[in-house]
Amino acid sequence: MGHSDPALLGITAHAGAAAEPAHDGGDDIHRRIGQLTRTLHDALRELGYDRPLMDARDNLPDARDRLAYIARVTGEAAEKVLNAVDQARTVQQELSQHAVSLRTRWRTVGSYTSGGKAATPAGKQLIDETCDFFSAVDDQADRTNTILTDIMMAQDFHDLTGQVIRRVLEMAKSLEEQLLRLLIETTPPDQRARIEPPALEGPVVAAEGREDVVTDQKGVDDLLATLGF
Amino acid sequence: MNADPRFLIVDDFSTMRRIIRNLLKEIGFANAEEAEDGAVALNMLKASRFDFVVSDINMPNMNGFELLKNAKADESLKSIPFLMVTAEAKKDDIVQAAQGGASGYIVKPFTKATLEEKVQKIMTKLS
Numbered sequence: 001m002g003h004s005d006p007a008l009l010g011i012t013a014h015a016g017a018a019a020e021p022a023h024d025g026g027d028d029i030h031r032r033i034g035q036l037t038r039t040l041h042d043a044l045r046e047l048g049y050d051r052p053l054m055d056a057r058d059n060l061p062d063a064r065d066r067l068a069y070i071a072r073v074t075g076e077a078a079e080k081v082l083n084a085v086d087q088a089r090t091v092q093q094e095l096s097q098h099a100v101s102l103r104t105r106w107r108t109v110g111s112y113t114s115g116g117k118a119a120t121p122a123g124k125q126l127i128d129e130t131c132d133f134f135s136a137v138d139d140q141a142d143r144t145n146t147i148l149t150d151i152m153m154a155q156d157f158h159d160l161t162g163q164v165i166r167r168v169l170e171m172a173k174s175l176e177e178q179l180l181r182l183l184i185e186t187t188p189p190d191q192r193a194r195i196e197p198p199a200l201e202g203p204v205v206a207a208e209g210r211e212d213v214v215t216d217q218k219g220v221d222d223l224l225a226t227l228g229f
Numbered sequence: 230m231n232a233d234p235r236f237l238i239v240d241d242f243s244t245m246r247r248i249i250r251n252l253l254k255e256i257g258f259a260n261a262e263e264a265e266d267g268a269v270a271l272n273m274l275k276a277s278r279f280d281f282v283v284s285d286i287n288m289p290n291m292n293g294f295e296l297l298k299n300a301k302a303d304e305s306l307k308s309i310p311f312l313m314v315t316a317e318a319k320k321d322d323i324v325q326a327a328q329g330g331a332s333g334y335i336v337k338p339f340t341k342a343t344l345e346e347k348v349q350k351i352m353t354k355l356s
Contacts, residue, residue: 078244086251149255149341152248156338159245163287163316 041186057179064172071165078158085152089145096141103134234280234352236261239270239296240314241288249283249314249344256345267291271299274306281348286315286322294325301330310351314339
């Protein structure tokens with residue numbers, strides 16, 4: 001391609017003009033940006049790119065709902081784990097306290113028998129082994145508590161992933177608004193009514209305000225009951 | 230510092246509030262209340278006595294920096310130590326927290342040992 005190519009010359013000429021300082025000031029720059037935007041809008045419409053734009057815009061609310069659903073469900077899962085950890089801690093604490101109490105009592109018995117009263121070798125050995133076992137129970141309860149703390153700490157994933165999801169949601173909302181604005185600007189007024197979000201099929205992640213879905217098993221059972229099941 | 234210091238845990242995620250509360254209990258501080266954002270926390274701080282605040286930074290309504298700023302500007306609250314606990318590891322944020330009067334800064338995810346170390350360090354400095 002030589003320098004005589006009119007297209008190339010045209011581009012070069014525009015680039016040269018853009019590189020020059022705007023002698024007319026800010027108004028000229030705004031006018032030129034406006035022209036470029038209008039040209040872009042016209043090109044999008046003529047090339048049929050308004051449809052992919054509309055699809056992208058239509059899918060964003062669904063994507064946002066799904067992300068919010070993930071945040072909610074993972075949050076509920078983390079809470080369930082924390083509840084289970086609390087319950088397990090209580091069980092471990094009771095076990096530990098009981099073991100300590102029994103060990104103390106068996107040591108008293110051990111002291112009594114070591115004084116030569118009612119002590120057979122087998123009985124003394126049984127007392128010692130029982131005391132050791134209760135000590136081990138207490139130690140193991142401590143180790144289990146450490147593991148439970150690790151399990152509890154691992155639930156911080158909900159906070160960390162939740163913050164990321166929240167930012168993505170904000171970004172998706174902003175993108176959706178910009179796409180909608182662009183779509184409205186590129187769509188002839190008489191066709192703007194067709195810019196409606198579609199009803200997508202799939203798991204219901206945002207049931208609020210919808211009468212066409214049930215949100216839990218009770219809803220399913222109630223519906224089935226009305227149908228005679 | 231009070232023998233049984235009263236903590237205020239501020240975080241918009243209930244999971245994290247619960248984790249911090251349980252950890253504080255494990256390290257010997259069972260006296261704790263929770264707030265879901267800075268605005269709620271500020272009202273709680275003004276309504277009753279607290280000895281220590283463990284606060285997230287990114288929260289709706291009022292973030293941790295704004296809470297810190299408001300508390301430090303209030304004569305009755307400015308002596309309460311603030312430990313900032315956040316997923317943000319940006320240097321600017323750490324500097325802003327320090328300049329705003331925070332006593333410590335922990336980046337999530339953190340360990341029980343880290344929380345204990347920071348809390349004890351602040352307690353020791355104040356006593």
